[in-house]
Amino acid sequence: MGLLNEGINEIIATTHQNAAPMGIIKRNGKIRMVLYHGSHTAERVVSGGWVVANFIFDPVLYVTTAFDDLPAEVFIDEKAGEFTVERLSSCEAWAAYKAKVERSTRQSLLISLLPVREEIGNLALHPVNRGFNSIIDATVHGTRYKVTRDKGLLDLIEYHAGIIKKCGGPRESEALALLFDYIDYP
Ligand SMILES: Cc1cc2nc3c(=O)[nH]c(=O)nc-3n(C[C@H](O)[C@H](O)[C@H](O)COP(=O)(O)O)c2cc1C
Structure with a gap:
């Protein structure tokens, strides 16, 4: 499984009925996220124990999910190991991870991620813009x-x-x- 690149991957993260742009950091074989306290994503990664990286190239969706909620019908249930996870209907590919809190500070949570399932759907070419x-x-x-x-x-x-x-x-x-x-x- 290897949809992520080395470095920080700016994906749209889904948790239960929530989506937000987040960075997934892949370095030296480890996959992690840094989640600032207070976001729905942080709260739901902790309570659900999973997160999905949605690979999407729609600029409007990045802005919308950073500030707003999406309607329930855009979340699609998928099986991923022991979890039923949720991905976005319009993603080109998705990767589901088991998530564990590695460290908690006053400001943020360091989350370690274990790949569980990846799927590639309708890929398009995205010339650098x-x-x-x-x-x-x-x-x-x-x-x-x-x-x-x-x-x-x-x-x-x-x-x-x-x-x-x-x-x-x-x-x-x-x-x-x-x-x-x-x-x-x-
Ligand atoms: C490209 C991008 C990457 C982001 N990466 C992170 C991140 O790694 N960690 C984090 O806590 N917030 C990150 N944010 C900010 C969250 O998306 C933002 O706080 C959002 O409102 C959280 O939504 P939520 O409450 O639905 O989880 C990022 C925002 C953008 C646009």
Whole structure:
């Protein structure tokens, strides 16, 4: 099983009836996540003991799942070892992991992941697009900006907005407009 690349994989993580963009870190044969306390994902990984990495390339879905909930019908049940897990209906591929808390600090949980099942569905080609990549970056900054209102983060979001406008397609433009809405862009 090996859908993940070495480094940090920015996937959309599903837990029970929840989806959010998260980084899965693969280094030196180990697979881990760092989950900040307070997210639904952190709470549900601990209570359910599993997480699914959804491989998806829709910029709108990254923004939506970072700030909002998805309707129940987009979650599809799958068997993965001892678990019934949930993946997103529109993913191109998915990987289910057994999840265990390795360490807990005041700020975050270090979660170790054990691959249980991987499936590849309808793969498409995704030519590298700086606009898409900048949606990912701007959304990371946006989730922090929404909490901190830090002007430095706003500058970074504006920098990425420039790249999205120059290099993105209509779906990236739609995602950027949505991001601006969610963060109440001044
Ligand atoms: C690309 C991307 C990667 C992210 N990676 C993480 C991560 O590794 N750990 C984390 O705690 N939050 C991460 N976040 C922030 C969460 O997605 C965000 O806090 C979200 O609101 C959590 O949603 P939830 O409450 O439904 O779990 C990331 C956000 C983005 C856009």
